[in-house]
Amino acid sequence: xGAWATGNPSRGNPGIGNGRPNFxxxxxxxxxxxxHIKGTRVNYNMPAQRMQEQPLLHLQEVSKLYSGETPFLAxxxxxxxxxxxxxxxxxxxxxxxxxxxxxxxxxxxxxxxGEIFVEGKAVSKMSDDAVADLxxxxxxxxxxxxxxxxxxxxxxxxxxxxxxxxxPKETRREIVERxxxxxxxxxxxxxxxxxxSGGQKQRVAIARALANSPKLILADEPxxxxxxxxxxxxxxxxxxxxxxxxxxxxxxxxxxALAEKTDRIIRIMDGKIESDTRxxxxxxxxx
Amino acid sequence: MKNSELAELAFNSLRYRSLRSxxxxxxxxxxxxxxxxxxxxxxxxxxxxxxxLGGLGANVVTISPGGLRADRFVVGGGGxxxxxxxxxxxxxxxxxxxxRSIAGVSRLDARVQGNARVNYRNKNTSISIIGTxxxxxxxxxxxxxxxxxxxxxxxxxxxxxxxxxxxxxxNESMLNKQIKINNVPFRVVGVLxxxxxxxxxxxxxxxxxxxxxxxxxxxxxYVSSIVVVAADGSNPDTVAAGITQxxxxxxxxxxxxxxxxxxxxxxxxxxxxxxxxTLAIFLGGIxxxxxxxxxxxxxxxxxxxVLEQTKYIGLLKSLGTRRGTVMKLFLFEACMVxxxxxxxxxxxxxxxxGVLGGFGLPTRITPELILLGIGFSIIIGAVSGILxxxxxxxxxxxxxxxxx
Numbered sequence: 001x002g003a004w005a006t007g008n009p010s011r012g013n014p015g016i017g018n019g020r021p022n023f024x025x026x027x028x029x030x031x032x033x034x035x036h037i038k039g040t041r042v043n044y045n046m047p048a049q050r051m052q053e054q055p056l057l058h059l060q061e062v063s064k065l066y067s068g069e070t071p072f073l074a075x076x077x078x079x080x081x082x083x084x085x086x087x088x089x090x091x092x093x094x095x096x097x098x099x100x101x102x103x104x105x106x107x108x109x110x111x112x113x114g115e116i117f118v119e120g121k122a123v124s125k126m127s128d129d130a131v132a133d134l135x136x137x138x139x140x141x142x143x144x145x146x147x148x149x150x151x152x153x154x155x156x157x158x159x160x161x162x163x164x165x166x167x168p169k170e171t172r173r174e175i176v177e178r179x180x181x182x183x184x185x186x187x188x189x190x191x192x193x194x195x196x197s198g199g200q201k202q203r204v205a206i207a208r209a210l211a212n213s214p215k216l217i218l219a220d221e222p223x224x225x226x227x228x229x230x231x232x233x234x235x236x237x238x239x240x241x242x243x244x245x246x247x248x249x250x251x252x253x254x255x256x257a258l259a260e261k262t263d264r265i266i267r268i269m270d271g272k273i274e275s276d277t278r279x280x281x282x283x284x285x286x287x
Numbered sequence: 288m289k290n291s292e293l294a295e296l297a298f299n300s301l302r303y304r305s306l307r308s309x310x311x312x313x314x315x316x317x318x319x320x321x322x323x324x325x326x327x328x329x330x331x332x333x334x335x336x337x338x339x340l341g342g343l344g345a346n347v348v349t350i351s352p353g354g355l356r357a358d359r360f361v362v363g364g365g366g367x368x369x370x371x372x373x374x375x376x377x378x379x380x381x382x383x384x385x386x387r388s389i390a391g392v393s394r395l396d397a398r399v400q401g402n403a404r405v406n407y408r409n410k411n412t413s414i415s416i417i418g419t420x421x422x423x424x425x426x427x428x429x430x431x432x433x434x435x436x437x438x439x440x441x442x443x444x445x446x447x448x449x450x451x452x453x454x455x456x457x458n459e460s461m462l463n464k465q466i467k468i469n470n471v472p473f474r475v476v477g478v479l480x481x482x483x484x485x486x487x488x489x490x491x492x493x494x495x496x497x498x499x500x501x502x503x504x505x506x507x508x509y510v511s512s513i514v515v516v517a518a519d520g521s522n523p524d525t526v527a528a529g530i531t532q533x534x535x536x537x538x539x540x541x542x543x544x545x546x547x548x549x550x551x552x553x554x555x556x557x558x559x560x561x562x563x564x565t566l567a568i569f570l571g572g573i574x575x576x577x578x579x580x581x582x583x584x585x586x587x588x589x590x591x592x593v594l595e596q597t598k599y600i601g602l603l604k605s606l607g608t609r610r611g612t613v614m615k616l617f618l619f620e621a622c623m624v625x626x627x628x629x630x631x632x633x634x635x636x637x638x639x640x641g642v643l644g645g646f647g648l649p650t651r652i653t654p655e656l657i658l659l660g661i662g663f664s665i666i667i668g669a670v671s672g673i674l675x676x677x678x679x680x681x682x683x684x685x686x687x688x689x690x691x
Contacts, residue, residue: 108605109685129609136607147602147688151303152296161606162290212607 018238056216057082057105064271077114078269080251084215087242089251089259092268099220099270102252105254106139106218107131123239136165140209140239144221146201148193152255154180154204155189161164161211179207184209199230204238217241221245223255235261288612290619306593308624311588313357314636315628317668318578319660323636324643324658325570331649333563340556341488347429348512349550350386350529350534352376377509382537386513389529391521396420397515398429399500406467407457414452415492416468418500418511425479427514428489435462435477441498445472451490452482468605469503474530508651523551582626582667589621589675600679601687610680617676618669625668629661636660 021059057080064075074097082088082105092098103109104116107123116123118134138163141147148157158179162172180186183203194199202222209217219238223231235258242249251262259265267274301308319378354375383397386593399418404411421438425447426432438445453461461475473495482489501507515530517523527549534547593600633652640650 006381095556103685106605107687109683129611132604132607134607135605141605143688147598147605149598149599151299155301160603163288164606164608166288184661208606248336 006141013133017153020253021043029259046250053080055117056086056119056147058117058120059114060117061114062104062111062116064086064091064097064109064111066106066158074203074271075104075111078271079114080266080273080276082216083247084248085242085246086249086264087239087249088266089253089262090266091253091256091259092274096268097271100271102218102220102250104218105250106141107135136212138215140212140214140217141224142202142205142209142217142219144224145200146193146198146225148201148204148206148208150193153190154185154196157193157204158208158211161208165212173258175211180204180212182210183207197230198226199233201232202226203237206234206241210241214247216250218250220252222251222274223258233268288608293612293616293619294623297616297623298492300592300596300620301623302526304595307588307591312625312631314581315578315625315633315664316583317579318667319496319629319638319664320572320635321577322554322574322663323633323652323656323660324639324650326567326652327636327640328643328648328654329563329570330651330653330656330667331562331644332566332653334651336559336563336651337556340559343520345552346517346519346523346551347427347522348515348517348530350378350515350611351548351550352378352509352512352531352546354545354548375540378513378534378547379509380507382534383510384434385537386533387514387527387528388535390513390655391518391523391526391529391664392595393518393521394420394423396423396516396685397497397510398435398512398514399497399504399506400492400511401500401504401506403627404467406470407464407592408463410457412456414456415488416500416503417492417494418497418563420497420598423514423516424494424566426516428479428494429487430479430481430482431487432438433478433480435475437477438494438496442476442496443502444471444473445476445495447477447494448475448478449479449488449490449492449494453478466493468495471499471503473499475604524553527551527554558642576662578667582671584630585621585624585668586671586675589617589672592620593617593675595681596679597687597690600682601684601690604682604687614680617679618672621668621672621676622665623668624672625665626661628668629664633657633660634689 001049059080060079061077061079062075062078063073066072076099090098090101100109104111107116107118111122118138123131123134123152125163148154149160155176158176159172162175177186179188180189184208185200185203185207188196188200188204193204196204202225205222218237222238223234226234238249238251239245239261249262251258253259264276264278267275329675362536369510379428380397383395386393396419398420401416402413403416405414405416419438421442424438432447433450435447438447446468448457448461461478464475465472466475467473479489479494481567482537495503515526517526534543534549535545538546540546575644600613603616618671637652640652
C-alpha cells in the first residue's frame with residue numbers, strides 16, 4: 001500500500017476530492033482521537049504504557065449453548081485474555097465457533113456460562129444500556145458484509161456512531177471528513193452504499209469503526225467478500241490502525257496468510273481453543 | 288441521539304421505502320379525510336339550525352298542551368315548537384289568563400290554530416291558520432309587518448299573511464284582497480316580513496284574530512298553544528320556570544306527570560345541539576372505522592419496516608444505540624406516517640367538504656376539527672407503531688446482524 005504517506009500530519013482537509021489515500025493515516029486518526037468528545041480528551045498515543053495495564057478483555061470459562069431441538073455447544077469453557085494494543089487473529093474452520101467468540105468479545109451476544117470482563121468489569125452485571133454504551137465507547141466493528149445503512153450516504157454512515165454518542169454536529173463533520181480522507185473515500189462522501197464497490201464499502205466501514213475512537217477493533221472476515229486487491233488495501237488499513245495507533249485489533253479470518261501477519265493466532269476447533277500462539281516479539285502464550 | 292436527529296433518520300428511512308410509506312400514509316389520509324368531512328357535515332347542519340333558531344325570537348316562551356316526547360316534536364305555528372298533538376293534556380283559556388300576571392310576562396298570546404281550506408279566485412289550498420291575540424301580534428310571532436297593518440282588537444274578518452303565503456302561494460299583491468277561509472270571507476290587511484327561519488311556520492301561515500279562529504274552528508275552551516313574550520331585561524328561562532310552576536299547580540300534577548311543554552330558545556337549542564352532537568358522534572364513529580383500518584395499515588407497514596431493517600437495527604445496536612433509542616426511532620417513523628397522513632387528510636377533507644357543499648349539504652371545518660384530525664392521526668400512528676417499535680428494540684444485536 002504505497003499510497004500511504006508517512007510524513008508529517010497533513011493539516012486541513014487536503015485529500016478530499018482526489019479519492020486516493022495519500023495521508024499519514026496514523027497522524028490523521030491521532031488528531032481525530034484527540035478531539036474533545038463530551039468533555040473528555042482521550043490520548044491513545046501511549047501503546048507501551050497501555051500494554052502494562054490490566055487486560056482489555058478477559059473471557060473466563062465462557063460457554064455458549066444454543067438450545068433447541070438439537071442443542072449445540074458453540075463455545076466450550078473458553079478462557080482468553082486480550083491485552084491492550086494486541087493484534088490477534090482468530091482462525092478455525094467453518095462452524096468452529098470463531099464468529100460466536102468474536103460476538104462474545106464484542107458484547108453483541110451473552111454467554112450461557114462463564115464471564116466476560118471488559119477492562120475488569122463483568123459484562124453480565126451490566127444493564128442493557130450500559131452494555132450498549134460500552135460497545136459505543138470501546139469497540140469498533142468491521143463486518144464481512146460491511147453492514148452499511150443502505151438509506152444513508154457514505155458521510156452519514158460514518159457519522160452515525162458519532163450521532164449515537166451525541167457528538168456536536170461541527171465536531172462530527174470534522175471527524176467524518178478526516179476519517180473518510182484517511183481511507184480515501186472523500187470523493188464518495190455523498191454516495192449511497194449501493195453506489196460503492198465492495199472494497200470501498202469496507203473502507204467506509206473502517207472509517208465508521210474508528211469514528212468514536214474505540215480501544216478495540218473487531219473485524220469479522222473483513223476481506224471475505226473482497227477481491228485480492230481490495231483485500232490487500234483493507235488489510236493494510238486495519239494493520240496500520242494497530243501499528244500507528246496501537247489500537248487492539250482482533251481479526252476473525254479463514255485466511256492463514258492474513259493470520260500470519262498478526263502477533264497472536266488463536267486457533268478454534270469445535271468451540272474450544274486448539275492453540276494460542278504469540279510471535280516471539282509479541283509476548284508469551286496465554287493459552 | 289437528539290430527537291431531531293432521530294426524526295431525520297426516521298424520515299430518511301420512510302423516504303427510502305417511499306412506495307410502502309405512501310401506501311401506509313394513504314390509509315391515514317382516507318381515515319382523517321372521511322372523519323373530518325363527515326363531522327363537518329354535522330357542524331354545518333348545526334350552524335344552519337342555530338342560524339334558523341335565531342329567527343324564532345330569543346325572548347319568546349312557548350307553552351303547548353301535552354308532555355314533551357321526542358316523537359311528537361313537531362313544528363308549530365307562529366315560529367314556535369310544540370303544536371297540539373294527540374298526547375294527553377289541555378290548557379284552558381282561563382288558565383292562560385292566569386299566566387298573564389307572572390313576573391316577566393310582557394305579552395301573552397293564547398292561540399287557536401288549525402288547517403283550513405283557503406280560497407282566492409281560482410286557488411284553493413290548505414293553509415295553517417293561527418288565531419292570535421291582536422294585542423300581542425306580531426311580537427308573539429317574533430316578526431314585523433312588511434306592508435299593510437297588523438290585526439286590530441275588533442278585527443274579526445281581517446287576516447295578515449305570512450311572507451311565503453303572500454309571495455309564493457298567491458304570488459301577487461294581496462293587500463285589501465278578499466280571501467275565504469273555510470268559506471268565511473276575510474280581508475287581507477297586512478303581510479309579515481320573512482322570518483328567515485325554516486323552523487318557523489310563520490311564513491307559511493295566515494294570522495287572524497283569536498276570536499275569529501274560535502268561531503272558525505268552534506273552539507272556545509282550550510288553547511292550541513300559548514306564546515309569551517318576556518319583558519325586556521327579564522330572562523326567558525326564568526319566566527318559563529315561573530309559567531311551569533304555575534301550570535303545574537293549576538293542573539295539580541307533579542313534574543314527572545307534566546302534561547304541557549314549555550319551550551324557550553335555550554331549551555330548543557340544547558335539544559337540537561344534543562341531536563346534532565349525536566349525529567356528529569354517529570358520523571365520526573363511522574369514519575373512525577376507516578381511520579382504524581388506516582392504523583392497521585400503519586402497523587402492518589411498520590412491522591414490514593422493522594423486518595426489512597432488522598440488519599440495520601443490528602448495526603445500530605452494535606454501534607451502541609440503546610434499546611430505548613431504537614424504539615424511539617421506529618415510533619418516530621410511525622408518528623411521521625400519522626402526521627403526514629393527517630396533514631394531507633385535512634387538506635383532502637377541505638376538497639371533500641367543498642364537493643359536499645356543491646350538493647347542498649351544509650359543511651364547516653373548524654380549527655378544532657383540523658387539530659383533532661391531525662392529533663388523532665399522530666396518535667393512531669404512534670399506537671400502531673408501539674408494537675413494531677418494541678419488537679425492533681428487543682431484537683438481540685447478534686440475531687439482527689445475522690438476519691437475511
